[in-house]
Each structure stands twice: as C-alpha cells, then as structure tokens.
Amino acid sequence: MNWVQLAGSIVAILALAGVARLLRLGESRISSAADARRIAEEMLAGFDAHAALVSEDGGAALVAGNGAIAVLKRHGAQVAARRLLPPLTFHAAVEGVTIETGERLFGSVTLLGVIDSDVRGLEASLTRV
Template sequence: MTLALQAVASLIAILVVAWAARRMKLGGDPRIRDEDHARELANEAIDGFEPVDLALDRARVGAMLRDRRGRVMVLRRHGAHFAGRLLTDHSGVRLDRNTLTIATGERRFGTVTLDLGPAAQEWAASLRHLDGATRPGAGQ
C-alpha cells in the first residue's frame, strides 16, 4: 500500500513539473516559423538590424541575414531561444554543397552549420566582401 502511494505521489509530482515547464515555455524545439519571424529575431539580437535579404536553414534552426548597410548576421538556436552575431570576415566560412559552416571565433556562440540549399553557394560568395573592418558586435 505504501509503495502504491509513493508511486502515485511521484507520478503527480512529475506531471506538475511537466505542466510548469510547459507553462513557462521551457525546453521544446523552437524553430524559425518564417521570414518575418527571422526578421523579428534578428532585430531582437541587434536592435535596429533590419534584414533586406535572408536565407532560412532547411530545419528552421538558423538563418543568414543581410541589412541595407551590408552587415551580415548569422542567427542560430541557442537553447530555447535564438542568438545572432554579426560576421566581420569570411575566414571562418566553409561551403560544402548546400551547407554553410561558419566559425565565429566566439567560444560561447560556437560554430554554426546551416543547410541553405542552393542559396548556400550564393551566400558563401557574397561573404567574400567582409574584410574585418567592422568590429564584432558593431551596431549593438
């Protein structure tokens, strides 16, 4: 009888924790819904960043974005949220067919691999104009 009560109490506790986590929107599998959502996330990452060109990762876990000033941001999922960084040069960029791998040099942000489909080649080529003249985090 005591064992049965403990099992029921444990099950109730698990359900309460699961309900609380869901209510607080913890965990889950966040994805970029569409281009408008990617634009919102970019503006949240760097205030005033307004993309005019973007490519979404096929799994919707990241994106490449460019604003009118020519700044390029890589957006990636970071836990249950998204984080963005401005790219300052193309030295850490590697193209492999439809995927673009970007080593930001930032330990906390890490390396990002995005499956951009055919757009990966266009983005890789366009990143060659980045020369490192803009310091990391410019515009933040």
C-alpha cells in the same frame, strides 16, 4: 515512499511537462524567414533586416540587414545572435553550408539545406538595398 506517492509524483511531473509544452517554454526553433528577421532585429541594436536564409532544421539562420549579416543559432533554450560584416567566411559542407564566425566561443554555424550560392546571393543583397 509508497506506491501512491510515486504515482502522484509521476502524474505531477507529466502535468508540468504538458503545461510547459503548451506554453512553448524552452522552444528555440527558428521556424521561418520572417521569424529569423524578427529575432535578429530584437537581439541586435539598430539592425534592420530585409532577407533571411533559415536552416532546414530551424537551428540556425543568416539575416541580411543594413550593411551587416546576422548569424543566428540555437543555444540551449535560447537563440544567440552575432553581427558579421561581409565578406563571410564559409565553406560547403555535406549537409549544407558552414559559416565561420571567427569567434571561438560562438563557433561555426551550419545551415542545413542551404547552398553556397544562396549565401553569396544574401551577401550581394546588402549592396542592392
């Protein structure tokens, strides 16, 4: 392999990376509460979202819906969702709140910058709607 081929290969790889970035391929950040509500409604059949808590890093969210709470978390380049029934099992962590899903493969979900009273308020909103 000569230097021209090597340089051409590197330029082609950088060009493809730039195109992927422009198209936002592989981006799974949950950017806002509205985004979390939209994702939960798309992923869970019959789910009608009305309130959401989003982690500061965009890696997880809790969404209150019609009698259930959706737990969202980044899973590679996608977002994974599970439906949980209240009361939620959670505990305060140093950086936020950790929600226990009870599912070994999905695991627990930590929401950074969220406090336990926010989670309790979201749970309480299920009975008000």
